[in-house]
Amino acid sequence: MSASVSARIDEIQRQAAQASDLIPLAGGLPDARFFPKRHLGDAFHSALTRPRQALQYGWPEGEPELRDWVAARLRTRGADLGPEHVVITNGAQQAISLSAEVLFAEGNTVGLQAESYPGAIDILRALGLRFVSWRMPAHGYYLMPAMANPRGTAMSDDQRAQILERAGREGTPLIEDDAYAELTFDGQTARPLVADAPESVVHIGTMSKVLCPGLRVGWLATRHPELKSIVAKKQQLDLQAGSLTQRILIEYLKGDHYEGHLTRIRRAYARKAKLLRNAVLRNLPGFSVGEPRGGFSLWLEHKEPRFAAFDVPFLAAAIEAGVSFDPGSSFRINGNGRLSLRLCHSGVREEDIEPGVERLARAFQQVSLKLSAA
C-alpha cells in the first residue's frame, strides 16, 4: 500500500472515530468491558506503598520482578530463558521497532507472512527493508507464528520446521511477535520459536491484548548477542518503560487473578468471533471467510477479482453506513488481486455485531452497484 493511500485510510478512520453511532469493526482494540478494573485498582494501591519504586526512575531493561515473571512464563512454554534475557518495553510496538532497528540494516530483505501487522510493516518500511515471502531466504524475518494478525491462525508444524531451519540452523535473526499467542479460543498456547532458536529469535509479548493497552507494557526476550545493543538503544530512546505501570502490573500478577482472567476473556472472545463469522456468512456471501483459532479478528477476501482496488471507496461507504473495518491492503506488502478486509469482533458489543455486518453488506452493495454502472 502506498503512503498516500495509508494516510487517506488513517484520515477516514480518525473522522469515523468521532461518530458516536459508528459500529467499530476496525482497530483491533480489546474489549474495555473485560479490563480487570477492580484488580488493577487494588494493584495500584499496593504499588503506591512503595513510592520509591513506583514513582522514581528505574532501569532501562525494566523492573527485575516483571522480567522474572516474563521469563518464568516463557519457561512454562518450553523456552530456556531467565530474567537477564528480558527487556520491558512500551508495548509490543516498541519491542518490534527496537529489535528491527538493531537486527536489520537498510537494504536488507525481510521475510513476512502474506498478511502482517501494519504497525510492523510501517517500521520495517521506514528502515528501508525490502519485503519478501517468509518462505524465501532473507536477511531476517518478522512473523507471528503462534497466532497471526489478521488471520487468527497458527503456523503448521511443517512451516515451523521450515522457518526454524533458517533461524535456528543458519542463525538468521527472526522477530517473533507473540502479541496474541495467549488468546487462543481453546486455551492451548503454542511453543514459541524462541524456545528452539533462542540466539536468533527475539520473542515479543505484551499485556495490551490480554489485560489492557493503556498500561503500555510489552517485552522482548532473547539470547541474541545483540541484546545489549537493544537495551542501549532503549535507554537512548526514552530511558525506560514506566515505573508506575510496571509496578501496577507486578502487583496485579502477584494477586493470582491472571489465569482466571485469561480463561474468561478467551471464552468471551471465542463467542464474539463466532457471532461475527456467522453474521458474515449470512450477510456477505461474496466473500470467503477464514476460521480463526484465536485473536481479535476475521479475515475476508472477495471471491471475484474485479473488486480488487475498491477498499478505499468501500471503507468510505461503510463509514457512511455507520460501520468501520480495516482495509486488507494495510496488512499486505503486495496485493493478491482480491478485495480483502479485516473485521474485528474484539472492540464491539455482542449485540452490535449483526447490525454492523448488515450495514457493511449494504455499503458493499452500493459500491458494487456503482462499480457495475461505471
Added chain:
Amino acid sequence: MSASVSARIDEIQRQAAQASDLIPLAGGLPDARFFPKRHLGDAFHSALTRPRQALQYGWPEGEPELRDWVAARLRTRGADLGPEHVVITNGAQQAISLSAEVLFAEGNTVGLQAESYPGAIDILRALGLRFVSWRMPAHGYYLMPAMANPRGTAMSDDQRAQILERAGREGTPLIEDDAYAELTFDGQTARPLVADAPESVVHIGTMSKVLCPGLRVGWLATRHPELKSIVAKKQQLDLQAGSLTQRILIEYLKGDHYEGHLTRIRRAYARKAKLLRNAVLRNLPGFSVGEPRGGFSLWLEHKEPRFAAFDVPFLAAAIEAGVSFDPGSSFRINGNGRLSLRLCHSGVREEDIEPGVERLARAFQQVSLKLSAA
C-alpha cells in the same frame, strides 16, 4: 568521552546503586519524599472512573486534555501555541530523541553548551552528528536555555539574542530542553525560546523533575513544519504514551495542587542546594563551585589542571568511601583540561549532604596522594 569510559562509569554507578549505605550525590533523581503520593492516588481513582480512556489505546500525539494543559501553560510564558502543536512523549528523553531524529541528518553539525545533558549527547552521537559550540553556526542546536543541566544557570539576554538570531531569523532547528525550567529557586520561569521562534524551536518539557519520573510523561511543543513527521515517528516507535499515566496526570492537574506543590519543592530544593554548596566550600577547597539558580545539581571544577584525567579513579575511590557523583566528562563533548564533576542535592537526604561531601573530600585526598606518589 569515549564509549568505553562511559560504559565503565555506568558499570561503577550500577554496582554502587546496590550498596545500601551509599550517599547518592549522582544521578539527578528527584527527591522521592516530595512525590505527591496522596494526590496521585486520588487522581488514579478519578482516572479509573473512565476505564475506556485510562486503559484503552489512545492517539499517538497524546490525550487532548493534557495537550491543552501544556499549551495553556506555555501561553502563560509567552508562547503562542495551541494543543495542536503539542505531542505527549515518554518523558523528555523521547521528546529529544524523536526531534533529533526528525530534524537532524547524519553528518550535520549540532551546537551545544559546554556542558550538556548526557542523555542528549548520547542520542546526538548515535545519530552521527558532529558537535560544535552553540556560539558557532551549525545545522541545528540542542540547548537548555532556561535552566541548564548540570550548571543550574540560565542563558543571559545577550546569549538568547545571539541564538535567536540563528533559530529565529535563519530558521535553524533548535531543540530547547526545558526539563528544569520550572525548578528555579526564586520561582521566576524564563520565557521559552519557542515563544520567539515557534517554527524552528522544538520546545521540550517533562513531569519527571517536578512531579515524578515514574509516570514517564514528557512533551514537545512547536509550530515546526516537521511536527507531523515527529508524530508519525512516535507512532512507529511505540504507538503512543501511556493512556493510564496521562489520565492520572490530567486528573491530578484538575485537582489544583500543582502550583502549591511547585512552590514547596522549589523552596526545599533551594535549601538542599545551599547545604550542598556550603559543604563543598568547606570540604573541597581545591574546586571552584558554580552558583545555581535552580535545578538539581552543582558543577565543580578543580582549579589545577594536573587532575584533568582523574575522574574514573576519583569515582572509584568515592564509591569505595561510600558516596557517588557524576563525572564531569559525561556532560562534556570536549574536555577543557579540568577535573570536573556534578553533585546532585536532589536525591539525597538533607542530613546526608555534609557527610557525603566529607567522604568525597577523603576520597579526593587519597586519589591526589596516589597521583603525587606516581
